[in-house]
Amino acid sequence: MTQLALVIDLNVCVGCSGCVTSCKEWNSSGEAGPMPDQNPYRAEPTGTFFNRMQTYEIGTFPNTDTLHFPKSCMHCAEPPCVPVCPTGASYKREEDGIVLVDYDKCIGCKYCSWACPYGAREFDEQSKVMKKCTLCVDRIYDLSLPEAERQPACVISCPTSARLFGDVEDPDSEVSVKIREEGGYPLMAEWGAQPSNHYLPRRKTHIRVREEELVRADNPLKRENFTKPSKDDQSLDDIMSW
């Protein structure tokens, strides 16, 4: 079984929204488009996005931490949004686990969006159908692209490489190893949707130095009546280099 998904490293993400813009750019012109906006250049701009960048402040000033948090469809292993769809427009692909909407079948009842705990689906007010992240299904299999570019637009564009793409069911894939070894976790696991996208937590790097490592009992510099050897004295090299 294959389950393609994203792994997002929150320790690396700087919240530049590059993934949001490149997603919009690619999918506006790709198969999943359009992604229309309303009032784009006026007050209250709004529109359809597959991926949104959010920012959270954790803690109370001055002990705060800023968390940049991109969120898109998790391509759940047990997607609650799929069985509720009355038309079969929402479906999960057998071959790679991508959850998609068939725009030609969707009646725009919005029921699936109620049934997604993550708010990952957005209704397109212009085409009147439900839209969502496609994991760039029209890119990742495109043999006319060089192999390195057969990745979701957001993954390629991320300047800090905070986004990884791969098969989370293959235990040896890069994403699986990351999830396993760097504490990858799913969101809102309590609803049992088994989201495939994972997030890698913020990790603080601490240098652990003990007191006695700083002031060592046998530290030669702390020796009493230590005098700097003169230039004529024998040095270590003189002894060792014979």
Place this chain on the structure above:
Amino acid sequence: MHPAFSVIFLTTLIGLGQGLFLAIYTAQVYSVVELIPMTQGDDRIFYGVGSLIALVLLGMGLIASLFHLGHPERAWRSVTQWRTSWLSREVIALPLFMGSLFLYGLFHFMGWNPVLITVGEGFAIDLTLLMGAITTLLAFTLFLCTAMIYASIRFLQEWASPLTVLNFILLGGASGFTLATLFTYYAAPELVNFIGGWAMVLTVMALLSRGASLIRNRLLRPKSTPQTAIGVRHSTIRQMAQGAMGGSFNTREYFHGKPQLLVKWVKWTFILFVFPLPILFLALGISGPFDTLFMAALAVQYLGLIAERWYFFAEANHPQNIYYQVA
């Protein structure tokens, strides 16, 4: 959740229609087993026109539902996923119920009522009785499907309860019986006490069940928290940006967007309008009987139900709202 008026009208109107049919059929069953006298008026009017009114209400509900869809012209597709989707099941159950109700009314109106079998001492099961039984089954199926659309979404905790199903049945039933009371006043006055009595009983039962769900929802603890939503274990998490300046689908579809005071006001309005006022009007109306009081009971209860359904949506708190705290 954002209360959509198309869905509010759909659910209240079909509930009213289903309840009206159930009231008429209850009268038929009771008179067959001779618990109440046979209607003295014209049966064709009572059953035929009664069914027609119910059909009109259901049709209006159906039309209201189309306004909810982005692509109503593709609505036929929604019958395909009945294996998994309660919405699809409702889309099937509604026309089935309407068709069955149409036949029930037609058989009565045309007087096509051959006795099918006779059980024991002259207790005859005739065609309309059978048709009514089938229609009753479909009416309850429709109630179940409509309510399960909401009750089956496990993370909308306010809805995910058997009480939701019970509420839809009892509220639809109560309003339908209130309408039937007014209708019997004109079509079969000797049944006013019977139907009106049932309308009051159902309204009391609906109060108990809706009250229970109000209390349940008050005591609910949301399973999802900002901590589980973003996966950070800290008691203070504040959202600074939600990925949109002028709002998004997420800030519109899942929030009622009204001040808390209004929500509270709607709640007390519906509690007053759906339960005590209609009971009062029905009781006073039966003592007459006075048709204006029955009209008042119906009007007040239906208005109350619109408020009730609005509140039903507004009260439901979707876990995705955690990602849109500044909405």
